[in-house]
Amino acid sequence: MSSPTSSHAYGIGLIALLVGLSASVVFYTSFYLPESLAKPSVSHAILEPAEEFFLIEIVPGAVNDDGNDYLPQKAEALLTFTNNVRWINNDDTAHTVTPDHRYTDGYSGDFGSPGVIKPGDTYEFLFTEETVIHYFCQPHPWMKGEITIAKSRF
The missing domain is CATH 2.60.40.420 (Cupredoxins -  blue copper proteins)
Structure with a gap:
């Protein structure tokens, strides 16, 4: 018989997923988006x-x-x-x-x-x-x- 899967493993996986998504959103909004929308430097x-x-x-x-x-x-x-x-x-x-x-x-x-x-x-x-x-x-x-x-x- 197989042992039942622990709900702790699901919880840890869910937390890891949320941390990864949060980091992606922070990078996108803080670094990528402003850089891509910035106007070029013009004299x-x-x-x-x-x-x-x-x-x-x-x-x-x-x-x-x-x-x-x-x-x-x-x-x-x-x-x-x-x-x-x-x-x-x-x-x-x-x-x-x-x-x-x-x-x-x-x-x-x-x-x-x-x-x-x-x-x-x-x-x-x-x-x-x-x-x-x-x-x-x-x-x-x-x-x-x-x-x-x-x-x-x-």
Whole structure:
């Protein structure tokens, strides 16, 4: 005959399991999670560029398919000088700024207007890394623009 299993063994096993789970939760919340959510270190000059913002205009009549949609159509902004970019909708129709391909800035997150930009409203994005982005208006896909973020030469 086999001897009955001791309830002490189950108790010790349960305690060991709880201690292991507790240690895992403490590690995850104290070390792993903050590290994975931390924003990268970015210089003060990039976070507060010399110019308040670089302006791109959605021109009046942009909804018409004539190729004059964003002014400038191909923009170049410089890190530490003009990397805080603002789109202003001067048209009488709502538009978007939607990247052709998803772009995530390491500091500022996902690029692209969070919905439509109503007439007179703006969308602003702080670029902290060099990149080239092609973008368009989602309701009016013939509206296309491009922005290049480059390192300052100074």
